[in-house]
Amino acid sequence: MPSLRPAQTSDLERLVQLSRELAAHDVALGQRRPLRWAADPTESIAHALRNPSEHHVTVVVDEHGDVIGACHTARMGDEHPCAAHIHDLIIDEARRSRGLGRALLDDAFAWCAEQGVDEVCLGVAPLSTRSRRFSEQYGFEEASVLVIRKVPG
Numbered sequence: 001m002p003s004l005r006p007a008q009t010s011d012l013e014r015l016v017q018l019s020r021e022l023a024a025h026d027v028a029l030g031q032r033r034p035l036r037w038a039a040d041p042t043e044s045i046a047h048a049l050r051n052p053s054e055h056h057v058t059v060v061v062d063e064h065g066d067v068i069g070a071c072h073t074a075r076m077g078d079e080h081p082c083a084a085h086i087h088d089l090i091i092d093e094a095r096r097s098r099g100l101g102r103a104l105l106d107d108a109f110a111w112c113a114e115q116g117v118d119e120v121c122l123g124v125a126p127l128s129t130r131s132r133r134f135s136e137q138y139g140f141e142e143a144s145v146l147v148i149r150k151v152p153g
Contacts, residue, residue: 002068002100004107007049007057014067015045015057022090029127032148048072048087056111060091060100068092071104075115081144082121084112089122105138 007015019041048055060069069091076085086108091100112120122140124131 002060007059016042018090026125031125031127058107068095073108082119083117084120086122
């Protein structure tokens with residue numbers, strides 16, 4: 001039976017792999033991503049693991065203790081539209097539709113409430129109908145559209 005636990009430094013390699021899988025999923029759909037998101041996520045994930053007062057990283061582990069999903073939530077500054085942001089939410093493809101994503105979101109919401117956060121946002125690739133449907137079923141509303149242009153020169 002899968003269960004949740006706080007992410008540990010020893011999970012770093014798997015968390016990076018999951019983050020890359022999420023990015024590859026968006027790109028495979030034809031989704032345009034900001035150039036800075038193409039950078040290696042290792043340092044940003046390691047930073048999150050070292051700073052639990054600002055970041056909350058939870059993993060789902062299977063019956064063997066293997067990480068099969070993760071959720072990274074972070075407190076944001078005043079320049080961000082929401083007080084907290086869910087950076088990554090991913091479950092192994094074969095383990096989806098079993099309530100694990102909902103369990104991770106419930107955990108993220110509980111952490112946000114403990115932090116005094118009143119609103120959390122989650123970026124969803126517009127071309128990912130499955131992800132959009134999941135977020136809408138969980139009560140997220142579209143609030144803005146990000147448009148991107150490469151700066152010449």
